[in-house]
Amino acid sequence: KIFYEKELNFVVSRAWGPGMYDPQYEAGKIDYPLPYVRWTAQRNMEHFLALLADGRVTVDHLITHRYPIEQAVSAYEMIMSSREPVIGVVLQYPQDPDPARTIRLGHHDRQSASAAQPAGGKDLRPRDPVRIGLVGAGLFAKGTLLPALKGVHGAALHAVATSSGVSGSHLARRYGLSYATTDTDALLSDPDIDLIMILTRHGSHADLVAKALHAGKHVFVEKPLALDEAQLQQVIEAYQETPGQLMVGFNRRFAPLTAFAVSRLTRVSRPLIVTVRANVGYIAPEVWVHDPQQGGGNIIGEVCHFVDLIQTITGFQPTSVYARPVEASGDGIIAEDNVIITLSMADGSIGTIIYTALGDKAFERERVEVFGGGAACVIENFRTLTWSSAGRHKQVGSILSGVDRGHRAEMEALITALRTGQPFPVTFESYISTTRATFAAIESLRTGMPVAIG
Incomplete structure (x- = not known):
């Protein structure tokens, strides 16, 4: 009331200004339009440094102490001890015009020399x-x-x-x-x-x-x-x-339980029905994975794991993709993080990926189910596998064992191929197929229609 009656203005200074904590501004370097925001964090600093350079602002009288960076601990001890008056303390770094990068x-010494590079083809x-x-x-x-x-x-x-x-x-x-x-x-x-x-x-x-x-x-x-x-x-x-x-x-294709499942499924008639459910937990919209330039979103950056896994299990590449999201109702829900994606595989098999951030992170993260030729296979969070066929059941692993998504086996396969001069264990064409399947899923979300993979 007093402010209103006296027509007073109350101004509070800000250390940086608009743009602080905006990832598009800070990391993406996308500036605010000048007519919209006159003083952004960058413009504030640029103007202040210009005033310093012109001598219109001086700070020498505010500096009471200078320490080389090597004595930074002593500087803080002096401040905390209150032994002498302190206003500003400058920590000085060496003035190296061309610092080493x-x-x-x-x-490390190489233990054995490599043979001459063969002409043409891949280096083996x-x-x-x-x-x-x-x-x-x-x-x-x-x-x-x-x-x-x-x-x-x-x-x-x-x-x-x-x-x-x-x-x-x-x-x-x-x-x-x-x-x-x-x-x-x-x-x-x-x-x-x-x-x-x-x-x-x-x-x-x-x-x-x-x-x-x-x-x-x-x-x-x-x-x-x-x-x-x-x-x-x-x-x-x-x-x-x-x-x-x-x-x-794509490490999950190297997981021991994936390898066991594939070895059994090679004896099963096709087609297969494969379902992968991923309970990933909520990821806030401002996290970098959602940024179109840095992360690309979770379908491209995370669902690709499960496209590759379905390719591994069926042994074939997808020919078309259909994706449906939830109807986002606010509250920070990202439609692309809550989708059902259906893959039609080249052998007639069908793969379904249920990818959601709506669940409880404490619940198991991943579950894989495969059905075909009178057999069924379930992988629970890459801890246990249950194989059912002809009325008999076999369980591999234990709920007490650790999660093994194949990172170690992946590294062993990679290094072994290079040590022994063998081709890498996954074809380049498989990677292209997986990547384009995720692009097709994005396109399907946009159009609401299945998208063929050429």
């Missing part, structure tokens, strides 16, 4: 050990892939490239790598590296795969292979023009 930590020279260059060192790399690689015969982690030198050097020291770098080209041009493993966000996969193949490397890339047809064509051209082999991280 690579930190060298050690050296044996490597032992297989020297690996990592691109990316996020949670998946640290928590899943590197533990799966540990102890695999012939695998030799050689170097890592990350956007942050701190995370890369920490990982390099932990795993005994030769060097860490923020320059991906340093890995691609390193003649000692045989295999590039791409573990970055989805949007960068296709370009990095193409560059690594053109650099003469073999490539392992986490799913997905590409986010759209243009990216996929980039990969196809690079693969066809170069001798390197390519493997995509």
